[in-house]
Amino acid sequence: MAVETPLKGVIGDSIRRKEDDRFIRGRGNYVDDISLPGMLHMAILRSPYAHARIRSIKVDAAQALPGVVAVVTGELLTQHKLAWMPTLSGDTQAVLATDKVRFQGQEVACVIATEAAIARDALPLIEVDYDVLPAVVDPWKSLDPGAPLIRDEKEGQTSNHIYHWEAGDKAKTDEAFAKADRVVSLESFYPRCHPSPLETCGIVADINSATGQANLYMTSQAPHAHRTLFAIVAGLPEEKIRIISPDIGGGFGNKVPIYPGYVVATAASLLIGKPVKWVEDRSDNLISTGFARDFHMRGEMALSDSGQMLGLRVKLLSDNGAFFADAQPSKFKAGLFHIVTGSYDIPTAFVEADGAYTNKAPGGVAYRCSFRVTEASYLIERLVENAAVEMKMDPADIRLKNFIKPEQFPYKSATGFEYDSGDYPRAMQLALDKLGYKELRKEQAEKRKKGELMGIGVASFTEVVGAGPGKHYDIVGLRMFDSAELRVHPTGKAILKLGVKSQGQGHETTFAQIVANELGIPAADVEVQEGDTDNTPYGLGTYASRSTPVGGAATAVVSRKLRDKAKIIAAHLLEASEGDIEFDQGKFFVRGAPSKAKTIQEIAFAAYTNLPDGLEAGLEGVTYYDPPNMTFPFGTYMVVVDIDRGTGQVKVRRMVAVDDCGVRINPMVVEGQIHGGLTEGFGIAFMELITFDEEGNCIGSNFTDYLLPTAWETPKFETFETVTPSPHHPIGAKGVGESATVGSPAAYVNAVIDAVAHLGITNIDMPVTSDKVWAALNEKGAAE
Amino acid sequence: MGQPITVTVNGEQRSAEVEPRLLLVHFLRETLRLTGTHIGCDTTHCGACTVLLDGTPVKSCTMFAVQADGQQVTTVEALAAGGTLHPIQAAFKQEHGLQCGFCTPGMMLTSVALLEEKKDPTDEDIRWALSGNICRCTGYMNIVKAVKSAAATMNAQAAVPAAAAAVRS
Numbered sequence: 021m022a023v024e025t026p027l028k029g030v031i032g033d034s035i036r037r038k039e040d041d042r043f044i045r046g047r048g049n050y051v052d053d054i055s056l057p058g059m060l061h062m063a064i065l066r067s068p069y070a071h072a073r074i075r076s077i078k079v080d081a082a083q084a085l086p087g088v089v090a091v092v093t094g095e096l097l098t099q100h101k102l103a104w105m106p107t108l109s110g111d112t113q114a115v116l117a118t119d120k121v122r123f124q125g126q127e128v129a130c131v132i133a134t135e136a137a138i139a140r141d142a143l144p145l146i147e148v149d150y151d152v153l154p155a156v157v158d159p160w161k162s163l164d165p166g167a168p169l170i171r172d173e174k175e176g177q178t179s180n181h182i183y184h185w186e187a188g189d190k191a192k193t194d195e196a197f198a199k200a201d202r203v204v205s206l207e208s209f210y211p212r213c214h215p216s217p218l219e220t221c222g223i224v225a226d227i228n229s230a231t232g233q234a235n236l237y238m239t240s241q242a243p244h245a246h247r248t249l250f251a252i253v254a255g256l257p258e259e260k261i262r263i264i265s266p267d268i269g270g271g272f273g274n275k276v277p278i279y280p281g282y283v284v285a286t287a288a289s290l291l292i293g294k295p296v297k298w299v300e301d302r303s304d305n306l307i308s309t310g311f312a313r314d315f316h317m318r319g320e321m322a323l324s325d326s327g328q329m330l331g332l333r334v335k336l337l338s339d340n341g342a343f344f345a346d347a348q349p350s351k352f353k354a355g356l357f358h359i360v361t362g363s364y365d366i367p368t369a370f371v372e373a374d375g376a377y378t379n380k381a382p383g384g385v386a387y388r389c390s391f392r393v394t395e396a397s398y399l400i401e402r403l404v405e406n407a408a409v410e411m412k413m414d415p416a417d418i419r420l421k422n423f424i425k426p427e428q429f430p431y432k433s434a435t436g437f438e439y440d441s442g443d444y445p446r447a448m449q450l451a452l453d454k455l456g457y458k459e460l461r462k463e464q465a466e467k468r469k470k471g472e473l474m475g476i477g478v479a480s481f482t483e484v485v486g487a488g489p490g491k492h493y494d495i496v497g498l499r500m501f502d503s504a505e506l507r508v509h510p511t512g513k514a515i516l517k518l519g520v521k522s523q524g525q526g527h528e529t530t531f532a533q534i535v536a537n538e539l540g541i542p543a544a545d546v547e548v549q550e551g552d553t554d555n556t557p558y559g560l561g562t563y564a565s566r567s568t569p570v571g572g573a574a575t576a577v578v579s580r581k582l583r584d585k586a587k588i589i590a591a592h593l594l595e596a597s598e599g600d601i602e603f604d605q606g607k608f609f610v611r612g613a614p615s616k617a618k619t620i621q622e623i624a625f626a627a628y629t630n631l632p633d634g635l636e637a638g639l640e641g642v643t644y645y646d647p648p649n650m651t652f653p654f655g656t657y658m659v660v661v662d663i664d665r666g667t668g669q670v671k672v673r674r675m676v677a678v679d680d681c682g683v684r685i686n687p688m689v690v691e692g693q694i695h696g697g698l699t700e701g702f703g704i705a706f707m708e709l710i711t712f713d714e715e716g717n718c719i720g721s722n723f724t725d726y727l728l729p730t731a732w733e734t735p736k737f738e739t740f741e742t743v744t745p746s747p748h749h750p751i752g753a754k755g756v757g758e759s760a761t762v763g764s765p766a767a768y769v770n771a772v773i774d775a776v777a778h779l780g781i782t783n784i785d786m787p788v789t790s791d792k793v794w795a796a797l798n799e800k801g802a803a804e
Numbered sequence: 805m806g807q808p809i810t811v812t813v814n815g816e817q818r819s820a821e822v823e824p825r826l827l828l829v830h831f832l833r834e835t836l837r838l839t840g841t842h843i844g845c846d847t848t849h850c851g852a853c854t855v856l857l858d859g860t861p862v863k864s865c866t867m868f869a870v871q872a873d874g875q876q877v878t879t880v881e882a883l884a885a886g887g888t889l890h891p892i893q894a895a896f897k898q899e900h901g902l903q904c905g906f907c908t909p910g911m912m913l914t915s916v917a918l919l920e921e922k923k924d925p926t927d928e929d930i931r932w933a934l935s936g937n938i939c940r941c942t943g944y945m946n947i948v949k950a951v952k953s954a955a956a957t958m959n960a961q962a963a964v965p966a967a968a969a970a971v972r973s
Contacts, residue, residue, distance in 0.1 A: 036897055043905030044893040046840020046880030050906065053839035137825070218844040218852055218906040218940050269842070269906030270940045302845040524904025524941045692900050695943030723849035723938075731944040732935035736927075 027605040029543030030536045031751060034688035037529045038544070039522075048267040051222040052299045054237050059224065060089055062285050062298040063139035065129040065146050066308065067121035070155035070379035070716020071168065074117055074128070074148060082131060082145035087138035090292060091146065092130040092284055094118035102287055105253045108277055108496060109353075111182075111344035112174070113382060115280040121150070122170055122342035123381050124718050125307030127280040132288050132296055155716035156180065159316065159339040159376040170342055170377045182344050182375035187358035187435045193370035196331030200322035204407040209785045210395045212314040212339070212380075212710040213703075214306055214726060215387040217523070219269025221279060221309055222299030225286040229293040232260045236286060240265040240551075241275040242561025244519055245498055247553045249278055254286060265551035271523035272700070273385035276347040276563050277310050306726055307718045310347065311380075311710055312387030314339040315395045319360075319403045327411050329422045332369040332434070334360055334399065340375045343382035347563070348391040349493040349500065355392030356484050358435035362400035363444050363482045363654060364422040369434040379716045388700055388761035390485040390564035401479040401766030402773075402783070409777045414461075415478045415770065416452060419656075420445055423480070430747075437484055439652045440754075443680070443744045448480055451656040451678045454740055460660060468778065473663035477771025481763030482654040485755035486569025490646045495560060501646040502566065503557035504574035506535065506582055508639040510628040512621030513545045519559010520571035521551045525757055526689040527567065531575050533685050534751065538579030539586070540606020540620040557642050565653070565755025568685065569746075574645035576750035581641040586623045589639075592632035593618050651746045651754035655679040657698075657767035663775050665804040668794025670706065670772055672735040677764070680742045681756035682749065690756050691739055697760025698737050703729040704761070705768035709787050776802075809873040813838070814882035822869045828862075829853045831869035832879060840880035840909045844938070851937030854910030855879050861914045863936075880909035883916070891957040892916055892950070901950035903941030911937050915951045923959055925951065 029035045042048050079091040094116035097103040104112045117128050129146050133139035156162045156170060162180040171177045197203060224237040234256055240246045243263040251258035268275065285298040300309070315336055322331035338354060340346065348355040354373035361369050386392060404422075408415040423444040424431050431439040451457075460476055467474045490499030503519035516535055520527065532546035550556060559571065583603060590608035591598040600611050609617035618626075627639040660674040677698060684690045707727040710720035720726040745752030765786060772788050773781070779800045784792050797803035806821030813836060820835055832838045832855065844852035846865055853865040856878035864877075883890040892912045895901065902908040911934060918925060918933040925933070930951045931944065939947060 037900070039905070040897040040902060043902055043908050044880075044889070044896050044912070045884055046838075046909045048840075048905045050839075050842070052833075052843065055834075055837070137823075216940065218850060218904070218938065219842070220844075268904065269844075270904040272940070302847065302850075524906075526903065688900050692903060692942060692946060695945045696903065696941045697943075699943035700940070722847050723845045724847060728850075728938050728940070730935040730938060731931040731947065734931075734944050737943065737945055 027536060027540060027542065029533055031533055031683065031685050032687070033533065034686055035529060035533065035543060037526050038532065039526065039528045050219055050267050050269055051224060051237055051239050054224045054266070056224060056226055056295040059295040059297055060132050060134060060292065061136040061139045062130050062132050062288060062296050063136065063143055064127050064281055064304065065143045067117065067124060067126040067128050069121055069150055069152050070124045071122060071153040072150035073120050073153060075151055076149045077129060078147040079129065082142040085138065085142045085145060087134045088131060088142050089134065090132045090288060092116065092132065092288060097287065100287065102254065102283060105278065105283060107343055107345035108347045109344045110350060113343035113345055115283050119173055123379050124716055125381060127308070130284045130288070132292065155379040157378060157712050157714060157716050159337055159378050162376045162378050170379060180377040182340055182377060183353040185353035185373045186371065188370040189368055190370045192368045193331045193333055196368050197322045197333060200330050201325040202323045202411065203320055204323065204403065204410050205318065205320040206403045206406050206783060208317045208319065208399055208402055208783065210313045210315045210317065210398055211786055212311050213387060213708040214311050214710055215272035215274035215385065216306065216726065216728060217270030217272055217274050220300035220302060220305040221275060223282045223285050224295055224297045225289040226295040227286070227289040232257070234261045234286065235264065236261065237264045237266060238282060239268055239275045241271045241521055241523060241563050243521055243551055243553050244558045245495060245560055246278060248498065250286070253283060262554045265521050268523040272388045273312065273347065273563055274310050275523065276385055277345060277383050279309055302723060303721045306710065307721045308381050310383035310385035312385055313395060314384065317395065317399045319399045321403050321407055323407060323411065327413050327418050327421055329364050329366045332361055332366050334371045336373045338373060338375045338384065339378050339380065340384055341378055341380040341382040344375060345382040346384035347386065349487060350496060351492070352391065355386065356390060357392040357396045359393055359437060359482065359484045360396035360400050361433050361435060362397060363424060363480045365424045365428065366434055371435060380712060386564060388697060388758045390483060390758060393483050394762045397481045397762045398766045401481065402769060405770040405773055406782050409782060415774065416448060416457065419478065419480050420448060438649060439482065440649055440746050440748055441744050442482065442652060442654050443742060444480060444654060447654060447678045447680050447742050448656045450740055450742060451658050451676050454738060455658045455674065455676045473665060473775045475661045475771040475773065475775025477659040477767045477769065477774055478656065479763055479767035479770055480656045481759065482652055483759055483762050484650045484652055485565035485758065486647055486651045487564055487566055488647050489649065498560060500560050501644050502559040502570035502574050503642065503644045504571060504578045505557045505642040506578045506640065508541065508582060508624045510625050512541060512624040514541050515547045515549060516575060517556040518548065518550045518571050519557050520562040520567040522562060525562070525567060525693065526686065530685045530689055531572065534572055534575045535579050538576050539583055565758045568753050569651045569749060569755045570645055570647055572753055573647060573750050574643045577645055578641045578643040581643065582639055585639060586620060588632065588635060589623045589626050590618050593626055648748050651682065651749060653681040653754040653756060653759050655759060655763055657763050659767045659771040661771040661775060663772065663793060665797060665802065668790040668797060670788060670793060672768065674738065675735045676738045677760060678740045678742060679756065679759055680744050681759060682744060682746045682754040683752035684741065685753060693757050694739050694760045695737055697758060698764050699729050699734050700761045701764030702734060702768060704786060705765045706787050706789065807870055809870055811872045812876045814879060824868065824870055826869045827865055828867040828869045828872050829864035832864060838879050838881055842906050842909065844906065849938065851910045851914065852907050854913050854937060856913055856917060859917065859920065861917045878913070880912060883912065892954040895950040895954035895957065899946045899950040899953055901942060901947040907937060907939045911939065911947060915954065918951065919955055919958060924955060
């Protein structure tokens, strides 16, 4: 089976990215780069109030401004039955406000004009008469019986309560707590933050009034699902809708929902008969589109005196804003939060979640996370840290003692997940070694004697990513499979078309590598296409780390289908029996005779020119892959911090990350994903915050207030890997795009707590800013 | 209401009548259709719109086009002179210094200006110079690597003619 030159660009090779050639030349094609003849521009008037009744809207002055083509209000949309739209969570959301505004920044009216600047000029000319109502900002107070009713338009809605949801076994868990030696508890708030991709959301809607063809160029992480939703929301015939998601400047979950701006621009193009462009400015993006987190959590852990975990009880309240617009599988109201038992063999657990409406922006998306896994991972890892503090155990030791053991996989968790594979002690040990843990503990002890604050944070996360299986997981009823179509041309070059959609993850390279691995066509010869619904098979899109687990699996499976057909053709060409044909790195040969091989290129040519009788021509196929299970990436992160007692400033000295995402297709790309996630995790832990004042004014509406990590303060990362393949994935891969955002916030915060726990400080909610740290130190008389 | 301006963009004189309020970034993107320069925040924080004005990095969302009248503007489209990648472009690809590509043009232009000033920048020099350019994807690790790698390439390229000159003398 010797093949002299190993095929380059297969699984495991860090080949350079194909997509980079256009990006480094400024030749990417993002939505805002698209300009069509006769294109009009749209701007949105937003509510200045968090809660107010609309008495009237006067548009005459705006309408009269030269260059203004139309002013769209909720009243106009009502005539077209478009004033409200369904959300991804089965609720409704106002497209343009008709009765009330329910959050600051809510869409009230849209101006369509010949120029973007004119559309903006017209906004202040719209006169809206508001009757300001009390704003409900605190989700706990929102559930008080006397709280103002936010969703008074909803029939049967008598309070601001949205849902109650449970997982696990209450009775068994209560029993475990009753018998436990120790109970450790933690109240924790995971604050509202925002994915803030560098490119904001936008659309160019181009509807041909003669043919009804609707070409929608959109910042969409899920173009096929969006096409179906557009068909349902706008009543457009689905075969006439073509969603084109061109290059996307980062998504991180922000580009999963459908926003009012998309809907109005599309309606406007339909009504006016010209293309309409709408691109958010940064404030539009921060104040109105999919935020993340905003979970108030109480966790309790039952333990034995020896530090054995016996049970876990979690109660959480989700602040969903004015419309329940979370992007998550429909059966799971709190997403996949019930992965909260994490990496530990906890015999019983019970989770209950409630959701509340508040006068805040809607759209809980999973900012670089698989449906609330981040909140779960944060809670359990913070709780374990506090358990270690209370039990006077080393935070690494308590984890090692309670990890699910390698031999326990596949492991059924107390809340119902079946973990596919894992070796948690190995990842932990590697992190301990790479960090030099013992030496650092000695240094810490020395420093503590001198009154210096140094902390070592540990977090051992387990994620659940790669939804479906479709029978359990769906988005508004659409089962979460994904697809790949592979066409091999006569010259042996191929096009791979996918239902997922890259936003920077490098699909054009890594998915070509899967084809190279499975079929032997060099990655350079495989063109990967995504994002155009007319031109790719149906899929649910890219979010929740599902592209490699689902779309990647589909790619492997369709490649294997073609390989099977290639074997038939090879047998024909080699005048042998199909059963005797072997495949290795793009060559097909009779077992034992590798020197007389036919290459995949020769076979591709034969597929169109020289076929055995009865075999269909061509070498093409399509697969819709419904995964049998999720994948469960894991890892251990360790952070070293030094804290200035005079200022409360936390300096991250080291960050060691060991990730196990199964087989790595392109290690360079995987490492890049981890770097990015560790940075967003750092931002969330220390800087990023969207909050509100008592009147519901959004604080965090631009990058002056919503702080993102720059190169200056971002730590230098030390990344390492272990490889525990997924047993059910065709190439053993798991998702990795979000591991670092999921796992790292707890590591950063645990490092801070580790530095100050001896002073009696056991929690500081994120973002852990200098002023909060200093105040906590000061309260204990430990500030300088 | 239009004000005539002439700006040398990527070596070519471009004249237009523009509204005084037109931002430089809109002049580049809309008037000249040079869409490699991106808009990320509107408030001078993110640096996606960074271009070189007479060789100095500026955020083109915070300058009016009329302020660039009579000056030289360099955008990402000019980096690959004669079709050959600038060392910074090659290094960004080689070191995986980009993912979604949205911040990349601004990052590269700021880096080019840094390398004009400092031939051998340290990690800290690079991180400080790039602290006005935000990247949401890469965590900066590979961007720093790319700038160092580009510096090495540029120094090597500069050394070749210098060595040749030394031989001649």
